[in-house]
Amino acid sequence: MVKAIQVGLGHWGFSWTKDVIPKVPSVHMVGYVDANPEAIARAQSELGIEEKRCFLSLEEAAKAIEADLAICTLRTEAHYPVVKRCLELGFNVLVEKPFASTIAQAKELVALAKANSRVLMVSQNYRFQPGPIAAAELIGAQKFGPVNLVSIDFRRHAPSQGYRYWDMPDPLLADMSIHHFDLMRMVLGDEPKRVSCRTWNPPASPFGHHPIGVATLEFEKGTIVSYRGSWMSSGPVTPWAGEWTMDCSEGEITWTSRDSFMGKNSPDRLFLRERDKEAEPFELQPVEFADRTGTLNAIAKVIETGSVPARFSSGEDNLHSLALVQATILSASRDGAWVDIAEVMDAA
Numbered sequence: 001m002v003k004a005i006q007v008g009l010g011h012w013g014f015s016w017t018k019d020v021i022p023k024v025p026s027v028h029m030v031g032y033v034d035a036n037p038e039a040i041a042r043a044q045s046e047l048g049i050e051e052k053r054c055f056l057s058l059e060e061a062a063k064a065i066e067a068d069l070a071i072c073t074l075r076t077e078a079h080y081p082v083v084k085r086c087l088e089l090g091f092n093v094l095v096e097k098p099f100a101s102t103i104a105q106a107k108e109l110v111a112l113a114k115a116n117s118r119v120l121m122v123s124q125n126y127r128f129q130p131g132p133i134a135a136a137e138l139i140g141a142q143k144f145g146p147v148n149l150v151s152i153d154f155r156r157h158a159p160s161q162g163y164r165y166w167d168m169p170d171p172l173l174a175d176m177s178i179h180h181f182d183l184m185r186m187v188l189g190d191e192p193k194r195v196s197c198r199t200w201n202p203p204a205s206p207f208g209h210h211p212i213g214v215a216t217l218e219f220e221k222g223t224i225v226s227y228r229g230s231w232m233s234s235g236p237v238t239p240w241a242g243e244w245t246m247d248c249s250e251g252e253i254t255w256t257s258r259d260s261f262m263g264k265n266s267p268d269r270l271f272l273r274e275r276d277k278e279a280e281p282f283e284l285q286p287v288e289f290a291d292r293t294g295t296l297n298a299i300a301k302v303i304e305t306g307s308v309p310a311r312f313s314s315g316e317d318n319l320h321s322l323a324l325v326q327a328t329i330l331s332a333s334r335d336g337a338w339v340d341i342a343e344v345m346d347a348a
Helices: 011-023 037-047 058-064 076-088 103-115 130-140 173-188 291-305 315-333 341-347
Strands: 002-007 027-033 069-072 092-095 120-122 147-155 192-200 212-219 224-230 243-248 251-256 259-261 264-266 269-274
Touching: 002 011, 002 291, 011 027, 011 037, 011 291, 027 058, 027 291, 058 076, 069 076, 069 291, 076 092, 076 103, 092 291, 103 120, 103 315, 103 341, 120 291, 120 315, 130 173, 130 243, 130 251, 130 269, 147 173, 173 192, 173 212, 173 224, 173 315, 192 315, 192 341, 212 315, 315 341
Parallel strands: 002 027, 002 069, 069 092, 092 120, 147 224
Antiparallel strands: 147 243, 192 212, 212 224, 243 251, 251 269, 259 264
């Protein structure tokens, strides 16, 4: 059993407390931390958490209990200082994405985790789904040979779907596209080289910043990815992971993942189409611990065994996904000029 504390019991953190953590049997909760007494009170009253396990500060919790893991589920701007302190106190850390606000901060956290021999994992939960796992395995096995072009579409109409973060900077690229960017790296088994991106805010949009964007991403092995994302689309709604078309030299792989929202819960889908033939459905294997339970179970197993599995989203690995976000934002600020990933990584 991995003893854990949770830091952050707000809106999203409470979802972790209620819906995620109880589903991972290898994790034993010994403490809950939030500076807001109302958040603590809600967890106690609605979930029956004992008062003796609740703390108003991380320092207070660290003095009172022993734990192996800190599950950090706070607002983005609090990630860096809280994760840093958790690592300094000797905890392994699982943190929501993005795990830092800048590449410099992220590099510092990765170095600190290494120096303290601790595991730092970013909860890139989209990795723990049958669709992208199968796609990564098929691409890795060269099912249809090298990948020529990848096309990805993400479409949602935020105003009619309960979206609430209207003033968030870069609501598409930083909050949503990071999932898609991270999946690109995982599925292709490759790293991005450079990007070109344009973003905009349409008339009558309630967003304070740009909710629509298009990007072209060039990867090290030569694959080009065409990405189109929108929080203001009136078109057919896509699953959260988007709609993927992967054109290879001998055929095509199409897939979707995380098709759930407002009462809808459809399984992942993947189709194979050999060149000049009809597309056929591919049988996906179930994932025992999916989505956020997958990230929590994964870090628990690493702490227990010391063995790091394939596609583990460590802080060091996630630096490249964060850099991709920063590079697309930088390119958009330069009216779509190409930005090398190395520029973003080196600048830090």
